[in-house]
Amino acid sequence: xxxxxxxxxxxxxxxxxxxxxxxxxxxxxxxxxxxxxxxxxxxxxxxxxxxxxxxxxxxxxxxxxxxxxxxxxxxxxxxxxxxxxxxxxxxxxxxxxxxxxxxxxxxxxxxxxxxxxxxxxxxxxxxxxxxxxxxxxxxxxxxxxxxxxxxxxxxxxxxxxxxxxxxxxxxxxxxxxxxxxxxxxxxxxxxxxxxxxxxxxxxxxxxxxxxxxxxx
Amino acid sequence: xxxxxxxxxxxxxxxxxxxxxxxxxxxxxxxxxxxxxxxxxxxxxxxxxxxxxxxxxxxxxxxxxxxxxxxxxxxxxxxxxxxxxxxxxxxxxxxxxxxxxxxxxxxxxxxxxxxxxxxxxxxxxxxxxxxxxxxxxxxxxxxxxxxxxxxxxxxxxxxxxxxxxxxxxxxxxxxxxxxxxxxxxxxxxxxxxxxxxxxxxxxxxxxxxxxxxxxx
Numbered sequence: 032x033x034x035x036x037x038x039x040x041x042x043x044x045x046x047x048x049x050x051x052x053x054x055x056x057x058x059x060x061x062x063x064x065x066x067x068x069x070x071x072x073x074x075x076x077x078x079x080x081x082x083x084x085x086x087x088x089x090x091x092x093x094x095x096x097x098x099x100x101x102x103x104x105x106x107x108x109x110x111x112x113x114x115x116x117x118x119x120x121x122x123x124x125x126x127x128x129x130x131x132x133x134x135x136x137x138x139x140x141x142x143x144x145x146x147x148x149x150x151x152x153x154x155x156x157x158x159x160x161x162x163x164x165x166x167x168x169x170x171x172x173x174x175x176x177x178x179x180x181x182x183x184x185x186x187x188x189x190x191x192x193x194x195x196x197x198x199x200x201x202x203x204x205x206x207x208x209x210x211x212x213x214x215x216x217x218x219x220x221x222x223x224x225x226x227x228x229x230x231x232x233x234x235x236x237x238x239x240x241x242x243x244x245x246x247x
Numbered sequence: 248x249x250x251x252x253x254x255x256x257x258x259x260x261x262x263x264x265x266x267x268x269x270x271x272x273x274x275x276x277x278x279x280x281x282x283x284x285x286x287x288x289x290x291x292x293x294x295x296x297x298x299x300x301x302x303x304x305x306x307x308x309x310x311x312x313x314x315x316x317x318x319x320x321x322x323x324x325x326x327x328x329x330x331x332x333x334x335x336x337x338x339x340x341x342x343x344x345x346x347x348x349x350x351x352x353x354x355x356x357x358x359x360x361x362x363x364x365x366x367x368x369x370x371x372x373x374x375x376x377x378x379x380x381x382x383x384x385x386x387x388x389x390x391x392x393x394x395x396x397x398x399x400x401x402x403x404x405x406x407x408x409x410x411x412x413x414x415x416x417x418x419x420x421x422x423x424x425x426x427x428x429x430x431x432x433x434x435x436x437x438x439x440x441x442x443x444x445x446x447x448x449x450x451x452x453x454x455x456x457x458x459x460x461x462x463x
Contacts (some may be wrong), residue, residue, distance in 0.1 A: 036356040036381040037281055039313045039389045040289075041259030064278045065253055065408040066292045067370045073256075074290060074373060076282045097255045140252040150366040150375060154283045157290060157373070159366060165252040175257045175391060192281040 042176035055133035059111030078190035094132040099139035099171035108237025186216030258392035271349035275327030294406035310348040315355035315387035324453025402432030
């Protein structure tokens with residue numbers, strides 16, 4: 032079996048949000064798909080270890096904010112490479128409240144779901160959500176997972192269903208020495224030499240400081 | 248609720264195949280996503296009315312052939328706008344047999360799954376399949392659902408989870424009189440006037456004859 036074929040499946044990039052008590056929290060996800068059209072339902076796959084999983088379990092609701100190609104890519108790192116147990120992920124994030132749940136302003140649309148069923152697997156819960164609200168927020172094209180890998184040069188965190196230990200796409204394999212963010216895997220490939228960047232440089236994906244980059 | 252936001256979710260385009268006894272059959276689908284990475288599992292949403300659903304139920308197996316941007320778009324119509332109950336969909340289709348199941352040669356990869364769980368919804372079954380084989384077949388980029396709508400100008404059949412009765416994207420709304428395939432919704436927009444096409448012209452998506460086109 033060649034597990035690299037899984038990279039040929041197509042996804043979007045989403046921020047899944049819910050509530051920890053009254054505190055908004057959420058995480059980055061790509062495994063969302065529509066299951067039925069009438070009534071409209073979505074399936075969402077979420078790792079058991081994700082704090083958002085337990086928040087969805089408790090509240091019975093989740094929101095999907097759909098990132099677009101113009102969404103700030105640092106949202107992916109803000110929501111994807113740290114835990115809502117430790118930090119307030121919505122700090123400094125523009126959001127609105129819809130049906131009681133936080134949705135990101137910097138997205139091309141949102142969908143709010145009420146959990147009506149679920150299926151457990153070894154590592155992930157598949158939540159089935161009935162859509163109770165949704166709207167378009169911008170006309171920018173949706174960010175696809177391929178776009179995230181190819182253009183933004185991001186990788187998958189370990190909790191993602193699509194994580195591959197040997198994850199390396201042809202587009203991110205460095206042709207020579209390159210600097211890689213040790214937190215999120217972002218490969219620096221701008222024209223300016225990495226060494227000459229100011230110390231205030233931060234990873235465009237996860238906002239970690241320049242010191243977190245390692246030479247490869 | 249604005250159901251058009253569902254179009255902002257991202258998908259690929261897949262041919263799902265299984266067996267009717269010993270006869271290969273299958274259908275077009277877009278609702279496939281990876282659920283866990285180790286062991287690797289996929290979820291697939293399939294309408295109860297699809298003949299392929301009952302074949303997966305009986306055999307306990309399904310194959311996913313991943314269409315690429317260079318795959319013949321008529322495969323989508325061949326597998327998507329008619330039923331395997333009525334026709335042999337694999338007639339004149341190049342395929343290979345992997346783990347006993349047919350996979351399309353004209354795809355960028357295939358994944359073979361054994362059903363290990365399922366979740367029923369009002370109109371669709373969500374099959375959870377454990378991956379037993381898979382490989383890459385070409386380096387062409389995967390066909391996304393957005394590409395299918397935008398470039399190939401295809402629509403969704405009624406059994407698709409993503410079907411919208413009012414389905415019309417900005418890219419397929421004709422600016423003036425246009426000819427539309429009444430079977431699959433393909434909008435003719437080549438330079439040559441439709442009326443002057445030879446009678447042998449067939450829809451590039453579903454291969455139906457010129458007579459099935461209607462003026463809009």
